[in-house]
Amino acid sequence: MDSRLHHLPGLRYFEVAARLNSYSRAAEELFISQAAVSQKIRQLEDGLGCKLFVREGREMRLTEQGKILFKHVSQGLESIITGLNQLQSEPVEGLLCVSSTPSFASCWLLPKLWQFSSQHPNIPIRIETSCDEPNLKQGNIDLAIWQGEELGNTVGLHKEFLFEEPIYPFCSPHLANNIELTSPEQLLSSWLIHYQSGGYPWQSWFAQAGVKMNKESVQWTEVSTFDHAMNAVVAGHGACLASDSLANDFVNRGLLIKPFQIGMNPGIQFNLFYDHESPRLKRIQAFTNWLHGVIAE
Template sequence: MLMDKRLKHITLLRCFDAAARHQSYSLAADELSITQAAVSQQIRNLERSLAVKLFSREGRSMLLTKQGKVLSEYVAKAFEQLSQGFDRIQVEPAEGVLTVTASPSFCSRWLVPRLWKFSDIHPNIQVRALASAQYEDVRHSELDVAIRQGEHIDHNVYQEDLFRDPVIAVCSPKVFKEEKLHQIENIERCWLVEALGSGREDITWQRWFELAGLEMKSEQTKWMEVTTWEMGINAVLSGHGIFLTSSCMAQDLIESGALVNPFDIKMEPGLRFSLLYDQESPRIARIQAFTDWLKAELN
């Protein structure tokens, strides 16, 4: 059987696939490490060769036409099958580099300080830790494992719950003593530090006060908002107020005495941490070694 001459456009189809998934030429260019102009030119070449319009512009987005949607579906399936074929013949050994991504706070506060333990057990696996708050495409990138917080579900890769982490209030020993926080009602005198975009909309001081049976007097409350758990922890380490944090982020600091958890109040079920990876990755042996260690360390 002769090869379909249209298959000579495999490079153009790779560019089309990226643009179709992102609905953006600029994001496709970032993924492919080429310029946006090059993406635009390759799409035009493909459209001219097929005599079909594949994209239409709406605002800043490049939306697929009816014909483009049909082609995108088949191209995605074709590339998926090719990837599976490559994986079957190119399974890598356990030794080598493993790229793990997690939120900036989880990376710096929990993961990186413990990676030496993994290296002791698996000295031939070099872990590259990347801090990112985004939900990257694990299947179509150089990432091997993603650890994410929040309720997002990714149906394109394997995903499982790692753990649910209760949220607690922490402050410095100095603030605990000066504000006399052995009496819970004295919290009204403290600066309340809260992380925005924590992954759960109900993780707020308002809800904490309700759990504590206290009335939150908004007009008297002193607020400070931060964008990461690490920023909030650094704020209270310096003696600035009291912070609602995921327990695992502050665990070592509480054990060392640098921070205290003054109240026996936990916001549960707390934050959901998920593990994501591609089960058909050629680095699956490496991934399995890391995920086994991660689960054991968390338990």
Template sequence: MYKELNHFTALRYVEAAARHQSYSLAAQELYVTQAAVSQQIRLLESHLGRKLFYRQGRAMQPTSQGKQLAQALSDSFESIAASVKQISCEPLEGVLTVTTTQSFASMILIPNMWRFAQAYPHIAVRVLVSPAVEDIRHTEVDVAIRYGHSQFPGLEQEVILEEQLVPLCSPTFAQQAKLNDIANMAHCQLVYYTYNDYWQNWFNKAGISRCSDNSQWLEVSNMDFALGAVITGHGVCLGSPMQAKHYLEQGLLVQPFDISCEPSVRYSFLFNPDSPRRERISEFRNWLVDLLNKP
């Protein structure tokens, strides 16, 4: 049965040589010598009684029969690879490693992981905090949840959270600063982010001239720190209602005004489409999207 496959090694060499139009490049890909590629192809040509390649300059061009055979081999190898990948998937049970920013981890993931554990007790989630945007195709990480508008070629990418920034503060501060009147925002203590001063956009939209007194400002590096500051009564910050949701629900924060501003907060869900843990990734993605879309 399938006697022609007795020459399987030579068939692999033919496909690679035709794709590269080079015996030497085929040899590099297959980790053999150029002489081995040449010898195997000559033996196959002798067996078939047909030339499969001819030299043109420095390239080895496939003949019409060589092209026909190489295309059939390429299609077959792709089908075999797809089948192997499909059956190599790990079971649903196991560990799922997720990396994200400190803000997303502390304000959304960690406070809700008990819910995921109850719904999916067979999946153990490891949460890693990292500011770096690593290529998760070459790490132990299964899912990356990243802030910003960047694109990541080679990865599946889905925007799972996008909303504009709104002013947030403690109820006590809102009362003390008389934030029932938006004009009083011009004299408030304000928290801003080191790399992005979004307050100017907000004041422009609100039609207010902001105070230039530097003593009224606190500079922090991320939203997590900003929310921590305003919870203790240190002024007003611009934040994401979703990320501050549990603080708002607990009454630790209030949103004194409905005016929001650009740019938006955007988080993307990233994963390797060839991951053997696709089932776990899919379950986690569905749970997280449902969580973020709850009113």
């Protein structure tokens, strides 16, 4: 046996740190201290006789040797996990970790999740929200509900279409009354809210409404998330583009209105992704069946 295989524990630490570009985030995933991660990787570098990481600001970047090693270590760990999954299939009962964007989780999923918990009390759900693409091959995410047609790396992942909706402008009743909003052109004189994590182009909606928009002459406010955009619009600060499923709760509470029935198509599409070799396929299937049932209602 190759004597370098005694580095296997260090290779596990290396894979996590390389995948996350951070010793501190690797320590969080591995439930150990950052110092322990640093020490293990330093031992690995000493044993291999080469540098694997260089520091750039707060992040650790792979050297050329590190990139080569990461490619093969990742492939090796995935092969091991595939073999373990074939040996071990977990029962339907147990924890299921679901990843979603913050907006979909807060506006659509969480208000309905009690129904799943009532039907499947033995499958507790942990919701993790992020605007970054989840890693379904490694890490603790079992299933991802994603806004858009693709994840960055879908190799070996199963994809199911959930639904697609047109995009409409939404604003507060106060703003609509204040400017006596009756035509799409009037929105050009209001603040237009754009959010970075999946926002939609106002130019496309105005074109669909038959309105010419000069981007240089309108007033913009850019925020980082949909939740921030909604807070701004509810406060009367302009208008935001969203779908019915994401804005309906605000509309039902009288906080927002949809002033025009002019929907932008294609709109927003939601898909779910999971690893078809996951040992938790039984509980994943229970959750996906429930999702499709809710959508069909």
